[in-house]
Amino acid sequence: MKNQVNVGLLGFGTVGCGVYRILEKNQEELIQRTGYGIKIQKILVRDRDKKRDLQVDTELLTESVEDVTTNPEIDVVIEVMGGVEEAREYILSALNHHKHVVTANKDLLALYSGELLTTAANHDCDLYYEASVAGGIPIIRSLVGGLASDRITKMMGIVNGTTNYILTRMTKEGADYQEVLKDAQALGFAEADPSGDVEGLDAARKMVILSTLGFSMKFNLKDVQVQGISNISSEDIDYAGRLGYTIKLIGIAQKDEGRVEISVQPSLLPSDHPLSSVNNEFNAIYIYGESIGETMFYGPGAGQLPTATAVVSDLISVVQNMRMGVNGQSVVLPHNKTELKNDEDVYSKYFLRLYLKDEAGAFSKVSALFGNYHISIEKLIQQPLKEKGAAEIVMVTHQTNRAAFNQVLSELKGFDIVYDVISSYRIEGE
Amino acid sequence: MKNQVNVGLLGFGTVGCGVYRILEKNQEELIQRTGYGIKIQKILVRDRDKKRDLQVDTELLTESVEDVTTNPEIDVVIEVMGGVEEAREYILSALNHHKHVVTANKDLLALYSGELLTTAANHDCDLYYEASVAGGIPIIRSLVGGLASDRITKMMGIVNGTTNYILTRMTKEGADYQEVLKDAQALGFAEADPSGDVEGLDAARKMVILSTLGFSMKFNLKDVQVQGISNISSEDIDYAGRLGYTIKLIGIAQKDEGRVEISVQPSLLPSDHPLSSVNNEFNAIYIYGESIGETMFYGPGAGQLPTATAVVSDLISVVQNMRMGVNGQSVVLPHNKTELKNDEDVYSKYFLRLYLKDEAGAFSKVSALFGNYHISIEKLIQQPLKEKGAAEIVMVTHQTNRAAFNQVLSELKGFDIVYDVISSYRIEGE
Structure with missing residues (x-):
């Protein structure tokens, strides 16, 4: 030998x-x-x-x-x-x-x-x-080994260091996206063409790898709903903070009754949620299992x-x-049939910010629209917007499904009393 | 077959x-x-x-x-x-x-x-x-596998759920130790004879197991310096909070130049340190490696x-x-010679609370004693103590070694101007 x-x-x-x-x-x-x-x-x-x-x-x-x-x-x-x-x-x-x-x-x-x-x-x-x-975090090994006897129900976390670095600095310094991105590029935290990171594709790839292992199903990139961070404004971060939330780029893979949702999107987390304090280039992933409850892995995502x-x-x-003499014997191929959720089956709360014409009955039209889709509103901030003679509305909904919320968004954009739908984010971790 | x-x-x-x-x-x-x-x-x-x-x-x-x-x-x-x-x-x-x-x-x-x-x-x-x-956390597997290529330098964490549950409630409710302990016993979070948990022995055993694996040396329980939580008062927790700290029962295993310190003690952590927000019966362990930097594992410690x-x-x-057909081949026996640190080589900051006679020169005697041992003071709170006609002193030292600090403690107890040394805790995570 x-x-x-x-x-x-x-x-x-x-x-x-x-x-x-x-x-x-x-x-x-x-x-x-x-x-x-x-x-x-x-x-x-x-x-x-x-x-x-x-x-x-x-x-x-x-x-x-x-x-x-x-x-x-x-x-x-x-x-x-x-x-x-x-x-x-x-x-x-x-x-x-x-x-x-x-x-x-x-x-x-x-x-x-x-x-x-x-x-x-x-x-x-x-x-x-x-x-x-997630570079230094032994997450693959934990899914294959330590959690092997459990049924994984959800994986959620920060799996891209570049975007987390940018969002951390935007949040701490009140700085703008473009400004921080340039800095991150100069420091080597972001690439010259940052699109793979900032548009969420890198995170989506990692969620495909985790989901394939965790749920033992085959997935493709196209199975992931992806939204990046390039449209996040410092105003969004500021409003989120006032409502008790922190914005992070969150990957989610969730299974209910055999069907799976995988997504990557900027999401609002309660500011006292552990993922909210994962800063800079660090990564962290929550794993939820039927028996184990929750467990979390934190560490350097790259480097x-x-x-x-x-x-x-x-x-x-x-x-x-x-x-x-046992090489090749630990290879595990997916053994469950892949089944994806529809938008109707993906539930969460949402944050929404929009500019409304300041005229009688405008807000009641908006709230009637939410009512039509059975979406109720948990928190609301309304304030005048000087430049436009309009009102700025920031709201947090109760749980609703993604299909209904997307429908509301699209109808809002067609309303003549709505100047602009500025931003909307999923809310997780409550 | x-x-x-x-x-x-x-x-x-x-x-x-x-x-x-x-x-x-x-x-x-x-x-x-x-x-x-x-x-x-x-x-x-x-x-x-x-x-x-x-x-x-x-x-x-x-x-x-x-x-x-x-x-x-x-x-x-x-x-x-x-x-x-x-x-x-x-x-x-x-x-x-x-x-x-x-x-x-x-x-x-x-x-x-x-x-x-x-x-x-x-x-x-x-x-x-x-x-x-740490029950549900795949920490042993991570030490044996995922971090196998690194040299572990330090392991630090909350490895006993019962004491963490008690300290969490004492911190959140301002409640007394005895009161919370009784409640914890009623709820099944603490045993009828709680001494194994609250005196730190259970945590010490886990630190022996982690250290044996992480440093590949043989250790015994007597190699662990152990202090439990039964003397922690709600005043200590309150003072710690005012200084920006949270008290947790922390296990530490640390290696420098081949020599190891293992200890379990109530310790002050900065309140924004991730371990400070590990609450109730949850466990969390930081692993530091030469190459990986830091990584953390969080999850249910028991259940x-x-x-x-x-x-x-x-x-x-x-x-x-x-x-x-490979059973028994993954057994790893320790292969390094066990070497323990002396108290002179174990450095940390300390929190100290004492009652001093309210007479001229009293505090200068105390500060001279610290000076003799080259311990400098970072933060200080002094306030009158009505009942005794005395002053209450709370201080945070800069880094010092355990031998010097213990010597100061013992001399303070002999000073005629000192009514009582109420409590002292190690400070970690800064």
Whole structure:
């Protein structure tokens, strides 16, 4: 029996360098934990001659993917290059060459987890992906293991660090979205093209991964209703605060009687709700189970070392499986039929802000409309809006279904007494 | 290959009945997850004829432990009877008869984990104990798995639900300890003899289990400095609140340069610290790692179904290991040499409350004493104490070591200008 495991890295950016550093620094502990030495054998890069902060033996670097995915000396391939199509092709090649795979790639997992897991299982290979959701938080492992005996009913949380950073600063400083976004880009918390984060797509991918595991059903990105944070104004945040709420980008996956709702949207949470105090780039996820009640996981959602820690922990599991000769046996494929809820079955409270003409009977028309859809109003603020000779209305509804609320929104936009529907948000956590 | 796993239960109290219920209710999911049916074969009880809320086939019940621990039909023994010596003897017997064991018994683990794990490993048997710490929170699994690649530097949290329930009510209602304790006993949140909980011993046991795993060193209960909550007054809580702190019973395990401090004590946390808002019977544990930074786990610390969920999740792991033929291979024994810190090396801030004679120079004597030990004072409240013609002093120190602070405490008690040292608490989380 050999006593060394050889690893190939696909990609050598931030997370790749983090993995390299942890493997180098913790070599001794890794031997204690796994009984094997772990050695990086090859690293796929775009340009071998590029200057790098982290100095490594140039013999390790290659520009040819075959040196990694088909290299007979390599046992485990770690994919940290990002992107979808290339990464998919390379991982499939690695699995087809009987290499175990660890990946941090949520974009890929959200789209192709079925194909990848099936391929892994067919070749008795492991495919681990803890780092794909909420970086440093061992949430995948908890769903697969610690909560395995329970029936998960709901998962809800903050799963995107960039948007949480932006919303935290908007809330604390009363600053505008555009202003904070620019700052976040300068600080490296947001990308040059921030749309994947701020429009909610990144969070949606993570909710697909969590839902697939938690409910053991197949989901696609199109099953997620997604709304981003780019239209949130400092006025919205201010009004929410006055009503006792904090605005967060919240991912929700909820199952009732076998049918599931998955969504990502800016939501109002009571300011004393634990998720309201999850700030900056941190992530936190609530899991609700029939037996366990509620449990919550909090930690860094991204960052070089937290993400690399998750990757290396997966690698340790792979190596332990190698020692025991049981690779590929922990792959779990979804075994329930996917059933989605209709808008009629998704209930929540809503926050709504609109500008109304300041004329007799205007508000009673609005409230009659709510009445038609059996939506009752819990809180209301009305105040004059000087610039327009109009009234600003902010309201919080009681529980209603999404179909009814959307219908009210659309009819309001057609009313001649309504200048503008400024914003509306779901309310959660009460 | 057989397709059914037979389980024996030692004990049929609250948690045992919970395990029975979950196994019955989730039989179908268990088959999907493990490929085996799981059947309870025998249940050890003290009295077969006792009336029970949960009706089970009386053929399952036995008063003879051999029917469980040496029964050739039984594959896995679940120990949920509690207590130490009997439970130890029965578990050893089960392991010696090649049965895998799942236990929820923290008292036992804190004392005998070395012996039990070694016996398990020698017989290629599994020994799982997730439920022994923080009931529903999959913290053991996270330490063994998700954080395996990191070096844990600190673990800190609320690991006893009874004391947290009492402190929460004292804080929210301004109520006295004795009054709330009585109520907690009536409601079943505290036992008739509450000393194990309120004197911090239960929390200390859990910190021993966490530290053994997190630092991979052997520890004993006597390595933990323990202080309970029974001397906390509503005045202390009130003063803490005025200074911006909340009092919680906090377990701390911290490693610096290879040496460890483990303690359990009522501690002041900043009121906006996430642990300050962990209320009632909930538990929460922060884990700090060199790479991951901080991560936190929150959930129900006890209760029938949360604890039973952890037990059944362990059972699923055992059954999956059986399917793969790798039982006993995930047992991890401590591999670092145990080294404990001295009091000189344990640093924190402190809260101190005392009654001082109202005479010239009294306070300057006190502050000179602090100066002698290089302890500087960050916050101070002084006010007259009508009943005694004395002054009440409440102070918060800067960082100091435990040896110096204890020395100051002992000298203060000898000062003729000091009527009484009322209370002192460690301050954490700043």
